[in-house]
Amino acid sequence: MGNKNKTISFRVNEDSFEKLREIAEERDISLSAVFREYVETLVAHDGQVDVVPEARVEDVEETDGFPPKVEVPKSFVREHERLELEADHLREQLDEYKQYVTYLHDKLDEEPNEDDIVRLEELDDHDEETDEPTFKLG
Numbered sequence: 001m002g003n004k005n006k007t008i009s010f011r012v013n014e015d016s017f018e019k020l021r022e023i024a025e026e027r028d029i030s031l032s033a034v035f036r037e038y039v040e041t042l043v044a045h046d047g048q049v050d051v052v053p054e055a056r057v058e059d060v061e062e063t064d065g066f067p068p069k070v071e072v073p074k075s076f077v078r079e080h081e082r083l084e085l086e087a088d089h090l091r092e093q094l095d096e097y098k099q100y101v102t103y104l105h106d107k108l109d110e111e112p113n114e115d116d117i118v119r120l121e122e123l124d125d126h127d128e129e130t131d132e133p134t135f136k137l138g
Contacts, residue, residue: 008039 012020024031042049 008035 020034021031024034027034029037038049
């Protein structure tokens with residue numbers, strides 16, 4: 001196939017544009033090269049890039065990683081694991097019920113025994129044949 005370059009265009013406000021131009025001039029590269037470098041860094045780090053001023057680069061400690069990390073209580077983790085186990089159990093039950101319904105449908109299709117089938121229409125006709133009086137409320 002080949003590695004073709006694609007063009008990306010977007011708009012920035014005038015102040016941002018001037019700042020980007022200053023960055024390019026300081027580094028003695030073109031404005032396009034600034035964007036290419038940023039995009040390559042973004043892709044190389046799977047979108048996890050934190051842009052900071054150069055003055056702050058030295059201040060960043062090893063513990064200040066990007067993306068930021070959050071401590072979660074053990075009780076939350078345990079509850080999450082419990083809910084995952086319960087969800088797995090419910091999925092297994094659902095699969096078992098689906099298999100049972102499929103089994104019943106297959107069994108019904110294999111042996112269409114008329115004695116096992118009760119038709120509601122026939123029940124209504126059967127009530128009319130009896131001599132018992134019917135009552136209506138209302």
